[in-house]
Amino acid sequence: MLEIENLWVSTGEKEILKGVGLSIGDGETHVLLGPNACGKTTLALAILGYPAYKVTSGSIVFDGQDLSGKTVSERAKLGIGLAYQNPPEVRGVKLRDIIRLIAGGEPWDPLVEPEERLATPFLERVGLNAGSFLTRDINLGFSGGEKKRSELAQVFAMRAKLMLLDEPDSGVDIDSVKLIGTEIGKAAKELGSSVLVITHHRHILQYLKPDVAHVMYAGRIISSGEPRGLISKIEQEGYERYAREILGGK
Amino acid sequence: MDMKKLRALEELRDYYEEYDKKFPEWLKKSRQLARNIHQEYEDKGFPAGRFGMDFDLLSYRPHLAPKHPPRQSLLELDENMRQLAESCGQSIEEIGRTGSKLQEDADSTYLGFTEEASKTLLAKFPEGLIIKDIEEAVQEYPWIEKFWSHILPINLDKYTAYNAGYSRGGVFVWVKRGVKVELPVQACFFVETQMYAQLPRILVIAEPYSKVHLISGCITQPACDMGLHGCITEMYLGEGSEVTYSMIHNFRPGFHVRPKIGAIVDDNATYIENFIIIGPCLSDQAYPTVVLRGKDARAVIRCIILGMETSDIDVGSSIIFSGDGTRGELISRAIATGESKITMRGTLKGYADKVRGHLECRGMLLNPMARAWAYPQIRSTSPEADLTHEAAIGKIAEEQLYYLMSKGLTEDEATAMITRGFLDVETPGFPPLLRREIDKIIAMSLKKVL
Numbered sequence: 001m002l003e004i005e006n007l008w009v010s011t012g013e014k015e016i017l018k019g020v021g022l023s024i025g026d027g028e029t030h031v032l033l034g035p036n037a038c039g040k041t042t043l044a045l046a047i048l049g050y051p052a053y054k055v056t057s058g059s060i061v062f063d064g065q066d067l068s069g070k071t072v073s074e075r076a077k078l079g080i081g082l083a084y085q086n087p088p089e090v091r092g093v094k095l096r097d098i099i100r101l102i103a104g105g106e107p108w109d110p111l112v113e114p115e116e117r118l119a120t121p122f123l124e125r126v127g128l129n130a131g132s133f134l135t136r137d138i139n140l141g142f143s144g145g146e147k148k149r150s151e152l153a154q155v156f157a158m159r160a161k162l163m164l165l166d167e168p169d170s171g172v173d174i175d176s177v178k179l180i181g182t183e184i185g186k187a188a189k190e191l192g193s194s195v196l197v198i199t200h201h202r203h204i205l206q207y208l209k210p211d212v213a214h215v216m217y218a219g220r221i222i223s224s225g226e227p228r229g230l231i232s233k234i235e236q237e238g239y240e241r242y243a244r245e246i247l248g249g250k
Numbered sequence: 251m252d253m254k255k256l257r258a259l260e261e262l263r264d265y266y267e268e269y270d271k272k273f274p275e276w277l278k279k280s281r282q283l284a285r286n287i288h289q290e291y292e293d294k295g296f297p298a299g300r301f302g303m304d305f306d307l308l309s310y311r312p313h314l315a316p317k318h319p320p321r322q323s324l325l326e327l328d329e330n331m332r333q334l335a336e337s338c339g340q341s342i343e344e345i346g347r348t349g350s351k352l353q354e355d356a357d358s359t360y361l362g363f364t365e366e367a368s369k370t371l372l373a374k375f376p377e378g379l380i381i382k383d384i385e386e387a388v389q390e391y392p393w394i395e396k397f398w399s400h401i402l403p404i405n406l407d408k409y410t411a412y413n414a415g416y417s418r419g420g421v422f423v424w425v426k427r428g429v430k431v432e433l434p435v436q437a438c439f440f441v442e443t444q445m446y447a448q449l450p451r452i453l454v455i456a457e458p459y460s461k462v463h464l465i466s467g468c469i470t471q472p473a474c475d476m477g478l479h480g481c482i483t484e485m486y487l488g489e490g491s492e493v494t495y496s497m498i499h500n501f502r503p504g505f506h507v508r509p510k511i512g513a514i515v516d517d518n519a520t521y522i523e524n525f526i527i528i529g530p531c532l533s534d535q536a537y538p539t540v541v542l543r544g545k546d547a548r549a550v551i552r553c554i555i556l557g558m559e560t561s562d563i564d565v566g567s568s569i570i571f572s573g574d575g576t577r578g579e580l581i582s583r584a585i586a587t588g589e590s591k592i593t594m595r596g597t598l599k600g601y602a603d604k605v606r607g608h609l610e611c612r613g614m615l616l617n618p619m620a621r622a623w624a625y626p627q628i629r630s631t632s633p634e635a636d637l638t639h640e641a642a643i644g645k646i647a648e649e650q651l652y653y654l655m656s657k658g659l660t661e662d663e664a665t666a667m668i669t670r671g672f673l674d675v676e677t678p679g680f681p682p683l684l685r686r687e688i689d690k691i692i693a694m695s696l697k698k699v700l
Contacts, residue, residue: 048656050652051652052648071655071661072652072655072656073655073656073658073659073660073661073664075656076655076656076657076658077658081657082656084653087653088647088649088650088653090650090653090654090667090668090671091671091672091674092670092671092672092673092674092675093654093667093668093670093671097667098654098657101657101658101659101663102657102658102659137671154657158657158658
């Protein structure tokens with residue numbers, strides 16, 4: 001599904017990813033761990049093709065297609081969906097209109113009164129009250145947890161083949177983590193999607209049952225392996241010590 | 251003054267000597283005074299107005315238009331005129347309206363109540379709402395003198411004097427005490443003659459505890475490239491009344507537009523204004539003045555401006571808080587495309603205790619050749635006044651653009667969605683049906699420009 005080889009990405013003068021390699025098979029769920037500012041979000045945005053994140057070397061192949069030269073919209077249309085960690089507010093753009101559009105309704109036409117039925121199930125699935133959220137401006141005044149849920153609803157509506165979930169569980173209460181985790185698992189199964197979830201917490205993983213975990217440190221993936229073992233090790237040692245141990249000789 | 255101007259003035263004088271014969275003495279005098287002031291301003295070489303692009307008023311003449319025969323109903327308008335009228339918030343079938351007025355050049359060609367209004371509102375209050383051609387109203391109601399050029403003095407600027415001296419047509423709306431007119435009254439002003447100066451006058455009197463909504467749509471025929479449209483609109487809001495005034499402009503690239511608007515708002519009354527520019531122009535300048543005179547009076551003003559082609563638009567409002575506890579809010583949103591220039595102004599003047607006002611100007615530039623300015627002003631002489639403003643001009647936020655693109659929208663779709671959202675401001679007190687109509691009008695115009 002996704003093959004990333006020796007990926008180098010920089011923003012402006014600053015090099016952020018320094019040779020990332022990652023391979024996610026069809027229907028697999030991977031988890032990406034790593035300390036703050038190590039490049040996890042950058043990796044997600046680079047996969048999506050944000051022009052500000054310049055690929056200086058390496059390749060991203062999705063579903064057999066080299067993504068270089070493809071715009072953000074083209075990549076989204078191929079089936080890459082990102083649930084943002086901090087989505088921007090867009091005044092005046094209703095959640096209903098976005099979901100309806102990405103769920104494959106008619107092309108957006110400001111003259112057409114939007115069909116609400118199309119968007120409702122996606123919101124209900126993630127526990128957002130359709131009655132009040134359909135007509136809300138996107139992300140405007142949403143709480144942290146509400147933003148995460150709305151992002152997930154959008155990724156589900158896109159029927160994304162590759163779901164990139166950037167900390168879907170941060171700032172979310174424990175009951176909601178269960179709901180979110182279960183729904184991600186269900187959606188991935190239904191759609192046969194591959195999932196890359198970025199997280200700091202073990203809790204959500206018990207519902208997602210990831211196949212592989214990766215640890216990112218200073219712009220590189222320093223180790224990959226069986227999730228449970230890897231996570232316990234990091235929880236005991238912390239990223240610094242773990243990284244020193246792995247990179248020790250280098 | 252050059253010979254050309256002198257000859258133009260002479261021609262006007264001859265024409266209006268005859269035209270003014272039907273008016274009462276007080277009005278004849280007032281018009282003559284305005285003409286003298288206009289001539290003096292021309293002599294001194296004053297610009298057309300305090301703000302906006304200057305131009306030669308006398309190139310546009312208010313007397314040179316053919317006579318337009320009256321129409322039996324708005325349905326008589328041809329397909330092209332219907333579409334234009336509808337683009338300015340006019341319902342040709344008069345659905346959801348109380349009454350309609352149509353003015354073509356100088357002539358009032360249709361004026362009447364809808365069947366629905368006759369069966370409901372007028373059955374209950376036969377004389378509750380008066381809508382008349384203003385030139386008939388001044389003959390019928392001598393007391394109008396007290397309300398004439400009272401908010402907008404005739405010497406305000408050259409343009410105001412020109413209109414006050416040479417106006418033709420317009421509409422008079424009078425709502426009686428306690429009568430609430432829920433469905434809007436629509437007035438459509440069509441310019442159909444090349445180089446014509448359409449100068450109507452509008453007077454709205456809302457007696458205490460009444461309610462009315464006037465939608466004025468100002469448009470021109472496609473065959474008519476150049477011209478001037480302007481009006482003098484004065485509105486008086488009695489205690490506890492509510493008046494909504496929605497103006498929609500859809501002109502052509504060769505048009506100068508100069509509406510002069512003033513409102514006086516008494517105790518607990520609410521004035522709501524929606525000023526929407528959706529078509530191109532040569533220049534459009536407006537600076538409505540709202541005087542919140544009564545205690546706890548309120549003003550809500552929205553300006554939605556779509557600058558296109560080479561339009562030079564200079565609009566804003568001034569709210570004067572002279573009554574205790576008055577509140578006012580002015581929100582302007584402008585999108586500048588093509589080579590348009592947009593100036594957003596706004597002034598809040600606080601002279602009383604416990605007043606609260608907020609002013610917001612936001613502009614979005616969609617083309618490197620487009621320009622925008624914002625001039626928010628606050629003046630306060632009362633320590634108890636709470637007046638605030640914010641202003642911002644910029645291009646589309648990239649963060650928002652890529653966000654929407656990452657959901658699968660193309661760049662064009664994302665741009666359209668963001669700009670549409672940007673113009674989507676809350677319009678309190680707006681009937682939902684009308685809100686949808688206005689939304690459609692804005693969306694349709696955006697679609698054309700983007």
